[in-house]
Amino acid sequence: MAKYKLEYIWLDGYTPVPNLRGKTQIKEFASFPALEELPLWGFDGSSTQQAPGGSSDCVLQPVAIFPDSTRKNGAIVLCEVMMPDGTPHASNGRATILDDTGAWFGFEQEYFLYQDGRPLGFPVDGFPKVGQGPYYCGVGFSTMGDIARQIVEEHLDLCLDAGINHEGINAEVAKGQWEFQIFGKGSKRAADEMWVARYLLQRVCEKYGIDVEYHCKPLGDSDWNGSGMHANFSTTYLREVGGKAYFEALMAKFAENVEEHIAVYGPDNHMRLTGLHETQSIDKFSYGVADRGASVRVPHSFVKDGKYQGYLEDRRPNSQGDPYQIASRILKTISEVPTP
Numbered sequence: 001m002a003k004y005k006l007e008y009i010w011l012d013g014y015t016p017v018p019n020l021r022g023k024t025q026i027k028e029f030a031s032f033p034a035l036e037e038l039p040l041w042g043f044d045g046s047s048t049q050q051a052p053g054g055s056s057d058c059v060l061q062p063v064a065i066f067p068d069s070t071r072k073n074g075a076i077v078l079c080e081v082m083m084p085d086g087t088p089h090a091s092n093g094r095a096t097i098l099d100d101t102g103a104w105f106g107f108e109q110e111y112f113l114y115q116d117g118r119p120l121g122f123p124v125d126g127f128p129k130v131g132q133g134p135y136y137c138g139v140g141f142s143t144m145g146d147i148a149r150q151i152v153e154e155h156l157d158l159c160l161d162a163g164i165n166h167e168g169i170n171a172e173v174a175k176g177q178w179e180f181q182i183f184g185k186g187s188k189r190a191a192d193e194m195w196v197a198r199y200l201l202q203r204v205c206e207k208y209g210i211d212v213e214y215h216c217k218p219l220g221d222s223d224w225n226g227s228g229m230h231a232n233f234s235t236t237y238l239r240e241v242g243g244k245a246y247f248e249a250l251m252a253k254f255a256e257n258v259e260e261h262i263a264v265y266g267p268d269n270h271m272r273l274t275g276l277h278e279t280q281s282i283d284k285f286s287y288g289v290a291d292r293g294a295s296v297r298v299p300h301s302f303v304k305d306g307k308y309q310g311y312l313e314d315r316r317p318n319s320q321g322d323p324y325q326i327a328s329r330i331l332k333t334i335s336e337v338p339t340p
């Protein structure tokens with residue numbers, strides 16, 4: 001038997017963007033525990049905007065477990081928040097989303113590293129001498145600084161140790177801005193891994209005195225890029241059948257549902273989806289092959305040989321978006337298009 005450190009993590013009740021919370025309990029197991037072996041736990045919902053003080057108990061229901069290589073016998077236990085009667089709490093968006101293991105999602109999480117209230121590497125006043133240009137996939141101290149890469153590398157290793165399908169890293173267009181990609185089969189699995197990856201990133205940053213800024217346009221109306229969380233998606237049908245007619249019907253359905261998609265694609269997206277900086281305007285819907293100014297980018301591989309098969313990239317979700325809601329909305333629109 002060994003004593004395991006179980007970090008139960010959950011999303012709190014703050015709106016429009018929930019915060020990650022976590023606390024540790026120690027339990028003894030013969031080996032790394034399976035999800036089914038993990039007990040329910042509770043917390044004080046009055047401290048997380050999830051309950052009134054007079055009746056503050058909320059329940060943590062484990063839904064996924066990941067090894068935590070930063071701790072001896074450590075595990076991260078992702079939880080849904082439940083009411084004492086076992087029904088999902090109002091803040092528990094995961095419980096009710098659409099899922100389909102044949103639907104695959106690849107999320108590209110962009111974010112800024114922030115120190116002392118400004119992007120890492122920005123001078124105390126104003127902007128860096130060198131504007132956007134050298135930072136995207138950049139290399140060298142004067143461009144990248146010395147801490148950022150330590151952080152993203154450490155984060156990558158933690159994700160891989162946790163069994164998360166981390167697929168890659170790149171430095172982004174703005175100074176201090178980075179991206180990582182997470183791929184998963186099923187909306188719950190992909191989104192679970194994204195939330196745990198976000199959690200790990202924030203935790204790694206603590207010891208560097210750095211915060212993760214997920215806001216989609218932290219530098220406002222300037223010549224500095226915002227942050228997205230492009231949602232790449234495919235279904236079994238899109239991968240195996242596809243075809244031009246189905247694709248066009250699907251895009252027409254996306255065009256009909258612009259507001260419904262934008263509603264769950266993250267707050268303040270009007271600041272980012274301006275038609276500039278590789279975005280389409282928030283109220284328009286467009287798609288195009290290799291078009292980074294479109295709402296949906298169609299990869300070359302998709303249209304190859306006229307097959308219209310594979311995955312599509314919805315570029316509108318932003319960096320603060322909830323991957324559960326984003327994936328579920330995409331599945332809903334897909335479900336409204338009949339397959340022959």
Ligand code: ADP
Nearest residue numbers: 104105106107108167181182183232233234311
């Ligand atoms: P870019 O920056 O050019 O948009 P990235 O390489 O950052 O591209 O991201 C591409 C994403 O597409 C990755 O997250 C990957 O997991 C995802 N992806 C690739 N194939 C599929 C697929 N068949 N279904 C869903 N997502 C996919």
Ligand code: MN
Nearest residue numbers: 108170179181
């Ligand atoms: Mn990318």
Ligand code: MN
Nearest residue numbers: 108110172179
């Ligand atoms: Mn990017």
Ligand code: MN
Nearest residue numbers: 108230313315
């Ligand atoms: Mn992309």
